Amino acid sequence: MIQQKLVQILLAPFSLLYGLGVSLRNGLYERGVLKGVEFDLPIISVGNLSVGGAGKTPHIEYLIRLLKDYIDIATLSRGYRRKTKGYLEVQPQMDAEQVGDEPLQFKRKFPDIVVSVSESRTFAIPKIVMDHESVKAVLLDDAFQHRSIRPGLNILLTEYNRPFTRDYLLPSGRLREWRSAYERADVIIVSKCPPVMAEEDRQRMAEEINPLPHQKLYFSYYEYGQPYFILNPRYRLQFNKEMDALLISAIARTDYLLQYLDTQVGDIRAMEYEDHHYFSKYDVGQLKANFDRMENEKKVILTTEKDAMRLQLHHEYIKDKQLPVFAVPVQVRFHFSEGEQFDEDVRQYLLNFKV
Numbered sequence: 001m002i003q004q005k006l007v008q009i010l011l012a013p014f015s016l017l018y019g020l021g022v023s024l025r026n027g028l029y030e031r032g033v034l035k036g037v038e039f040d041l042p043i044i045s046v047g048n049l050s051v052g053g054a055g056k057t058p059h060i061e062y063l064i065r066l067l068k069d070y071i072d073i074a075t076l077s078r079g080y081r082r083k084t085k086g087y088l089e090v091q092p093q094m095d096a097e098q099v100g101d102e103p104l105q106f107k108r109k110f111p112d113i114v115v116s117v118s119e120s121r122t123f124a125i126p127k128i129v130m131d132h133e134s135v136k137a138v139l140l141d142d143a144f145q146h147r148s149i150r151p152g153l154n155i156l157l158t159e160y161n162r163p164f165t166r167d168y169l170l171p172s173g174r175l176r177e178w179r180s181a182y183e184r185a186d187v188i189i190v191s192k193c194p195p196v197m198a199e200e201d202r203q204r205m206a207e208e209i210n211p212l213p214h215q216k217l218y219f220s221y222y223e224y225g226q227p228y229f230i231l232n233p234r235y236r237l238q239f240n241k242e243m244d245a246l247l248i249s250a251i252a253r254t255d256y257l258l259q260y261l262d263t264q265v266g267d268i269r270a271m272e273y274e275d276h277h278y279f280s281k282y283d284v285g286q287l288k289a290n291f292d293r294m295e296n297e298k299k300v301i302l303t304t305e306k307d308a309m310r311l312q313l314h315h316e317y318i319k320d321k322q323l324p325v326f327a328v329p330v331q332v333r334f335h336f337s338e339g340e341q342f343d344e345d346v347r348q349y350l351l352n353f354k355v
Helices: 002-030 056-067 101-109 121-131 179-184 199-209 255-262 281-293 305-320 339-352
Strands: 043-048 073-077 114-117 137-141 153-159 187-191 216-224 232-236 244-249 268-272 299-304 325-328 330-334
Touching: 043 056, 056 073, 056 101, 056 137, 056 153, 056 330, 056 339, 073 101, 073 121, 101 114, 101 305, 114 121, 121 137, 153 179, 187 199, 199 216, 216 255, 216 339, 244 255, 244 281, 244 305, 255 268, 268 281, 281 299, 281 305, 299 305, 305 325, 330 339
Parallel strands: 043 137, 043 153, 073 114, 073 137, 153 187, 187 216, 244 268, 244 299, 299 325
Antiparallel strands: 216 330
8 A cells, every 4th residue: 555655656747747738638628729529419428537447338238228229329439459440330250359349349249230440439420320321329438538529428437446536647546537527427327336235335425426416326236147158159157166267357457257256156266467458379378278277177267258359369279279268248237226217317318319
């Protein structure tokens, strides 16, 4: 703890310089020197103030499930760490290097919706509408800081154990903007809450975040599903405490997932990499070596759905070595029986949208 505080103090001048740059840019938008583009169709943005880990992907999927049977929707991401440039419409047969792991995950799970990637969202939205006239709403992934577009519904996520209220600007902390930027949100979701949450915990977090009168505050958690084999989702896995597991992941944080797995299997070991890391041949070789060293005959390799998109780049090796790599699916749920109210907020935004 002392060492962490010392690092924050040493990095504070750099955070101040970074913050001045952020303030200058935001000031230009607030004064109208720079203007965000508005479109004549509903735009819903899901983002956060911090760097990674708040659960944007599962919340985008929640919105897809909520809306896809009623209107034609599209998702738009930048395709972080993809090895291509420009606008691309994602197809299921593409790979993570072409379009990024999260957009590929969206397309494979929901093949009937339009999924696109582009560095320029202001170019991509008209392109989506031009190519797909039936699209009636666009979900923007990780766009809270991208003020070149003014979304009609701005959803901000913040983690229960790491809320923006206790964080600092980069590089001494994880914030990409000053804490006060939360005021731009229409909806704030405290994500990754404990599966069981008391009313007093809600009140404590509400007082800490102090939402503005126009803002709605919700609390969400993850519900994990039955793991499936990443090379053939028809093969499912049933957890039991006699089974040991090796987790390989490259997401911002694994503590929430590890807490869950600790209740489902016996011994759990983890191989962790930086967020969005592309697993190398050496990495998957180490995966096999670590798996072989596990003494329990009842053992399995686990990963997240997002990591599975990148691990599938090594599908031949996984198939040849017969590695039992299973992805653990996740869905968002809301505490305090407020899921229906959140759903209604989204529906009302769409119903009340005026060109």
